[in-house]
Every structure is written in structure tokens, then in C-alpha cells.
Amino acid sequence: MGATGVSTPSTRKNPSVPPSTATWDLEPHTTGKHLVLGRYMQAWLPIMTRWNGRVLFIDAFAGPGEYSGGEPGSPVIALRALIDHRAKNQMRSEINYLFIEKDGDRCERLTQVLNSLSGQLPPNCNYKVINSTFDETLTDVLDNIDHQKARLAPAFVMIDPFGVSGTPMSVVGRILENPKSEVYISFMYREINRFKRHPNFENHLDELFGCSEWRQGIDMPDGNERKVFFYNLYRDQLKVNGALYVVRFELYAGEQLVYAIFFGTKSLDGCDKMKQAIWKAAPFGDFRFRGGRLGQHTLGEDFVDFxxxxxxxxxxxxxxxxxxxxxxxxxxxxxxxxxxxxxxxxxxxxxxxxxxxxxxxxxxxxxxxxxxxxxxxx
Ligand SMILES: C[S@@+](CC[C@H](N)C(=O)[O-])C[C@H]1O[C@@H](n2cnc3c(N)ncnc32)[C@H](O)[C@@H]1O
The missing domain is CATH 1.10.10 (Arc Repressor Mutant, subunit A)
Incomplete structure (x- = not known):
């Protein structure tokens, strides 16, 4: 895959199929992922910068920083959470943003977008764009840290691929080994479900789950039972690999599930703040977003049953x-x-x-x- 450099935006029917252009149309369900990210970062920044000399936000599948209609991508949402934060002048620690993007054209676009924001950043914040893959970059960073017998600074790592490849549990586990690191992962269930029997996918799914047990879900006849099996296995693997708490929510397009987001942390307060961020964006019990129903972006129901x-x-x-x-x-x-x-x-x-x-x-x-x-x- 890779962007062609053609600037015509793409309208995608399936979010797990990579677009061929540098930018693509923002789909309604994506807004759910961004709303929760923005809200969580607003809570995370003042807490983490109160107790730590240095904190790190890693957007490991950063994208071009904007959608074809000019809407902000995750890197901009994460930086805006700081720029627009009421308490930003009280945040004394060094705040580092690392954006990893495999595609050269998207990297270029991202760099332009971020440069236009740089004048608004406080002096204790810096950012870096790396044209590489999540897997290679994080392995390098973590190897270096191991070499120095150091620990990763408290980090929020967003892992937002188009599909199921390139996000091995072995790397996610190395991130979660560090005491204050958290992961926010798009789990492309629709693609897993569609290609679970395809031999070319076996390696990807072994890597994604970090085990071979996902095969037990392949023949489950009941779709919901199968989904819960894959979700629970992924949750359990995040826990085996270092998360103490795992929270997830689903993103829907109309009635159709697009994917789920899994958040893993060792922090009880982090878990609570993530649930709060989800509720504030979608105030109903099972944490679904149903984007695009009747062409409307519907973000919730009014009734919560306590x-x-x-x-x-x-x-x-x-x-x-x-x-x-x-x-x-x-x-x-x-x-x-x-x-x-x-x-x-x-x-x-x-x-x-x-x-x-x-x-x-x-x-x-x-x-x-x-x-x-x-x-x-x-
Ligand atoms: C779903 S998009 C990211 C969207 C972005 N997080 C946002 O919310 O605005 C996935 C991006 O990851 C890039 N990518 C694909 N494989 C990658 C890899 N192995 N490592 C890093 N980036 C990758 C793609 O080029 C694409 O721009």
C-alpha cells in the first residue's frame, strides 16, 4: 500500500481497506474515536504532568493530520488538547509528541499541518514526525531504553491501523511492561471476522493476538458469541501482557459494527477517566457509537439505567x-x-x-x- 500522491480525496466503503490517496473522507464513526481521545487527553495531561518530569504521546499510525474536508486527524486532536487546555501554563513537565507514519506523502502532509500549529504550542512541548512503521520504531525506542536500563516515560500510545497487520502483541506488551504506559488500540473486528479462515491471515492474527487460541473462535456459529470470544481473548492477552484494566467501546456505522477500541492501562484512575471520556461522548451503557444513522451523526441515547x-x-x-x-x-x-x-x-x-x-x-x-x-x- 502507500499513498500515490494524487490529491483527490477518497471516499471509502470499508475502513480496513487503505485509501490510495494521502487524505480521505472523515467517516462519522471516526468522530467517536476522536471525541473520546480528545476528552481523555484533556484529563490525562494535567494529571500526568503533575507527577512526572516528562510525558509522551505516541500516535503510532498517525495519518496525514487532516481529512479531505479539512477536519482534524488524531495528531491535531492530541495537540489541540494541550493548546486549548485551561491549565496548560501550570503543566511544567516536558511534553513530547511522537507521530509515526509509514507513508511518505502522508508524513509530508502531516508535517505541514503540524507546522501550522507549532506557533501555538507551549515552550515545554515538542513534536517529531517519523516516516517509518509502528513496529520498527517502537522496537528501536524500547531496545534503546532497555540498553540504558531505563524506563519509558509515562506514555499514551494510540495504535490506529487500517487492518490487522503491523500491530503485534509482542510490541504492545513491551509498551505495557512500563509502569505508566497506556494503549488505545483500534481492533478491526470486521476484518478479523471476514478473513479469519484465510490462510494469508493466519500470521497476522497470530501476531495480533500474540497466541494461537483465536482459531477456537473461527467456527463459532453464533455471530455475537464469536465476537465476544475474540474481544475477550484480546482483552485477556492485553492483561497477560501487562494491562491491569481493559475498557472497550464499539464504533458503528448505522447498524453495522465497524470496529472496537480497546484501552489498556495499569492505572485505576486512568481506567475511570477513560470510561468518563466515553460516557461524555456517548452517554449510554454499552459504549456504542452509531455514526451515520439516517445520515445523522447520532452519539447516544438520553436514557441511562443506573x-x-x-x-x-x-x-x-x-x-x-x-x-x-x-x-x-x-x-x-x-x-x-x-x-x-x-x-x-x-x-x-x-x-x-x-x-x-x-x-x-x-x-x-x-x-x-x-x-x-x-x-x-x-
Ligand atoms: C487509520 S489511519 C490513521 C488515522 C489517524 N490515527 C487519525 O485518527 O486521524 C492509519 C494510518 O497508518 C499508516 N500506516 C499503515 N501501516 C503502518 C505501520 N505499520 N506503521 C505506521 N503507520 C502505518 C497509514 O498510512 C495511515 O495513514
Whole structure:
């Protein structure tokens, strides 16, 4: 593959088929991926720069930086999260952005787009564009770090390929070995499902999953069961390779699933912030985006049923006696639920208390669910 240098934009029917042009049309589901990325970066930047001398954003499949209609690509969204951040002047650490792009024409376009933004960047931020592949570049970076017996700076690594090749679990695992690194990966399920029996795909899928067990999913007759099997295997492999929490959401075009995004982290707060970012972009329980329905970009439903969180809390804690509020909060922040910590107190525990579903003991003279509160789930 590779861009031809022809500047006519391409309109693509299938996101796993690479366009032949340097830029292509923005598809509605892509906006979901970008909204969540932008929101998460707004939360990530002030937290990470508070505690670390240097932080790193790696866009490992960066693209040209813009779509054919001039809409921003992921590199611009990530830089804008800093440029437009209210707290950017309080961020003292060095903020490095690394953009990796295999295609020469897209690299050139990206460099032009980024140069037009560079005057707005704070002095502690720099960026670099590398014309190479994810696999080779990250292997070099991580080999160098190993050689120096050092650790990767806290890093958010976006891995956004067109297909299933070039994103080996072995490299993802080396990223996740580092204590403060996170991955945000497009998992091209439609392509996996379509080509799972094709012999040319075997190597790609072995590399993608980092194991051979994906073959057990090939003949599952039920489409949903098969999808859940592949999702769970990928989640489990991210965990085997270093993630403590894995969150995912799906991007739809109309009724059709296009792909899923998997986020892996070791940080409970990172997991919570990612779920919050997803909810803010698509405030409904199963984290789907349904782009392009009736030509509209539909980003969610108005109704959220917090009884699902009630049920999850009861299942987790009913047999466990009195619980500190912190333990309950940590459960909600984790990947054990789709909900995030902002859903817990006013939206769920307060109604549960009103309905007699929990008992509460508070520190003397205190109200609400302050630290020191204990809860018994009935
Ligand atoms: C889905 S697009 C990225 C879109 C971009 N992340 C965004 O959201 O605006 C994938 C990009 O990865 C590039 N690419 C393909 N294989 C690659 C590889 N192995 N390493 C790095 N870049 C690659 C393609 O040229 C393409 O520009």
C-alpha cells in the first residue's frame, strides 16, 4: 500500500481497506474515536504532568493530520488538547509528541499541518514526525531504553491501523511492561471476522493476538458469541501482557459494527477517566457509537439505567458485609463495570439509600458519602 500522491480525496466503503490517496473522507464513526481521545487527553495531561518530569504521546499510525474536508486527524486532536487546555501554563513537565507514519506523502502532509500549529504550542512541548512503521520504531525506542536500563516515560500510545497487520502483541506488551504506559488500540473486528479462515491471515492474527487460541473462535456459529470470544481473548492477552484494566467501546456505522477500541492501562484512575471520556461522548451503557444513522451523526441515547450499576454493586458486595466507600468507588472505577465513579454517589447510592437497599454509617456529624463512610448492601 502507500499513498500515490494524487490529491483527490477518497471516499471509502470499508475502513480496513487503505485509501490510495494521502487524505480521505472523515467517516462519522471516526468522530467517536476522536471525541473520546480528545476528552481523555484533556484529563490525562494535567494529571500526568503533575507527577512526572516528562510525558509522551505516541500516535503510532498517525495519518496525514487532516481529512479531505479539512477536519482534524488524531495528531491535531492530541495537540489541540494541550493548546486549548485551561491549565496548560501550570503543566511544567516536558511534553513530547511522537507521530509515526509509514507513508511518505502522508508524513509530508502531516508535517505541514503540524507546522501550522507549532506557533501555538507551549515552550515545554515538542513534536517529531517519523516516516517509518509502528513496529520498527517502537522496537528501536524500547531496545534503546532497555540498553540504558531505563524506563519509558509515562506514555499514551494510540495504535490506529487500517487492518490487522503491523500491530503485534509482542510490541504492545513491551509498551505495557512500563509502569505508566497506556494503549488505545483500534481492533478491526470486521476484518478479523471476514478473513479469519484465510490462510494469508493466519500470521497476522497470530501476531495480533500474540497466541494461537483465536482459531477456537473461527467456527463459532453464533455471530455475537464469536465476537465476544475474540474481544475477550484480546482483552485477556492485553492483561497477560501487562494491562491491569481493559475498557472497550464499539464504533458503528448505522447498524453495522465497524470496529472496537480497546484501552489498556495499569492505572485505576486512568481506567475511570477513560470510561468518563466515553460516557461524555456517548452517554449510554454499552459504549456504542452509531455514526451515520439516517445520515445523522447520532452519539447516544438520553436514557441511562443506573439500576444496572445497582445490580453490579449488589452482586459484588451483598455477601461481603460492611464496605468502606473507597472499596465501592474502586470497584466502580475499575473495568468490572461500564460505569465510572461520577455515577456512584448521587445517581446510584442516594436512591438506593432512599429505597432501603443499603444501610450507611457515616463519621459523626457528616453527610453524604464522605471518606470514612461504610455501606452495607442488602
Ligand atoms: C487509520 S489511519 C490513521 C488515522 C489517524 N490515527 C487519525 O485518527 O486521524 C492509519 C494510518 O497508518 C499508516 N500506516 C499503515 N501501516 C503502518 C505501520 N505499520 N506503521 C505506521 N503507520 C502505518 C497509514 O498510512 C495511515 O495513514
Amino acid at each position: 439500576r444496572l450499576l445497582e445490580e453490579a454493586l449488589k452482586r459484588e458486595f451483598r455477601e461481603k458485609g460492611w464496605q468502606n466507600i473507597e472499596a465501592v468507588e474502586n470497584f466502580v472505577k475499575s473495568d468490572a463495570t461500564d460505569f465510572y465513579s461520577g455515577h456512584l454517589k448521587r445517581k446510584t447510592l442516594t436512591p438506593m439509600l432512599g429505597n432501603g437497599k443499603i444501610e450507611v454509617e457515616r463519621p459523626p456529624g457528616r453527610r453524604g458519602f464522605v471518606p470514612g463512610t461504610r455501606i452495607l448492601f442488602r
